Amino acid sequence: MKVQKIYVESKPYPLYILLDDEYRIVDIVMKYIKFLDNTGKAPNTIKAYSYHLKLYFEYLKQIGKEPEQVSFEDISNFVGWLRSPTGQVNVYHIIPLEAIRTETTVNVIINAVMSFYDYLERLGMFEGTSAFYKETRSPKNFKSFLHHTTKHKGQKINIFKLKVKKKLIKVLSQEQIKTLLIACNSRRDKLILMLMYEGGIRIGEVLGLRHEDVVTWDNQIKIVHRDYNVNEAFAKSKRERVVDVSKELMRLYTDYIIYEYDEEVGGDYVFINFRGPNYGKPLRYHSVLDLFMRLEKKTDIVVTPHILRHTHATELIRSGWDAAYVQKRLGHANVQTTINTYVHLSNDDMKGKYKEYLQRRDSINE
Known part of the structure; x- marks a missing residue:
């Protein structure tokens, strides 16, 4: 399969289509890409989704199924397929192999696939995306900002999302x-x-x-x-x-x-x-x-x-x-992104604060 860049006369930027092994356009992916473009998704996002769906359709070919035929187990196996160095489906190793994609990368690809299935369900071509999500509700003693607008609705969480190890961000001196x-x-x-x-x-x-x-x-x-x-x-x-x-x-x-x-x-x-x-x-x-x-x-x-x-x-x-x-300076859409990403404490931060504490304590005892 191949992702092909194309130029449309009415668009100042390129779009992307998915071609099968015989260089025929995968029609349903082309319609989905058009939907993304019409709803204002960034060109780089559309490009990334095209390549993510290429991987998914390669997996579907390997298991011999069409997109509308997949089960919950098929999506689960796809997560394993993305991480398996052999690329084989339903092969289990006694000794764990090193994954070729990080948890973050797998989550990005799975999010694109989930978005694709949400689109298919709205078209009436697929039923059962509810099995791909779980609903969570905020604790009774917690009320988020504007909670009254969503207090009767649960938050949908992707079941296939992998837990990502929290890493301290690398910075330079x-x-x-x-x-x-x-x-x-x-x-x-x-x-x-x-x-x-x-x-x-x-x-x-x-x-x-x-x-x-x-x-x-x-x-x-x-x-x-x-x-x-x-x-x-x-x-x-x-x-x-x-x-x-x-x-x-x-x-x-x-x-x-x-x-x-x-x-x-x-x-x-x-x-x-x-x-x-x-x-x-x-x-x-x-x-x-x-x-x-x-x-x-x-x-x-x-x-x-x-x-x-x-x-x-x-x-x-x-x-x-x-x-x-x-x-505001970085251009994050949400302040929570800034907090989650950058308000972290390294070992050096902790050591520095402890030294400050010792200096204050010693000055009091003098």
Whole structure:
């Protein structure tokens, strides 16, 4: 099976269809993708769902069933199939094998499949999605905000969702950040790193920046959602936000424009290719990922775009920022996401607080 990118005349961005082994369009998936597009799902989300459903339809082929024929047990086996290194169905090993996908990745794929079945049930093509969920109710002594709007309804939870081990977020030290910046070969590369580290800006938002989004006189970066970018980089949220940055970062942007940027071929995108057949064209995701691989090789520092974003958010929290301010700066849709992700305590945090406690105690006893 294959996921094929297509361009529709009325759409400024590409869509994706699923082809079977004989290169025929899988009609029901195409209708579902159209539904996602019509209901405003982001192009990157549609792309991801297409690849997740490709895996699911490969599994269906292996068990010899159509989507509307599956049972609760089939979906359960699919979870195991996703994690099995052999890809075999109904094969049980005495010695557990190492999973090829993390719990988080499996959950993302299963969520896409559950959404697909919700769509099929609304079309009347499938019955029984209620078996895929369990309902939970809040404790009687707990009332959530706006609880009166849902007090007679239970919350649906995906039964197949795997428990994810809580991991402390990896962050970098100030010295590591400096080392990475020194290892950069150009102002462009330094600017990319600084926007992610100092602004907490996502990689898609960085690559989608236009010069009109950079407010030099007020040291601000505007994060604007656009339906389509040539390099297929998209802002995750449709909400526009403004990120304040330092004068030093804005000076780096100015130097980049003066000394490195070719205005004749660059157009309105901030980040462009410097060499090769794509000279002057907007940078794509893989170019930035290659940059991070080169930096890791030069410095022995494991770094990704999200590690820089995590580092920025963690520094804000540790310096006393309220979670609501961090949420707005990062562009999270819900403050709970910010709290769950970044309000964490590492061993160093605990040691630091204990030292503060000892100092206060000793000062009282003196």
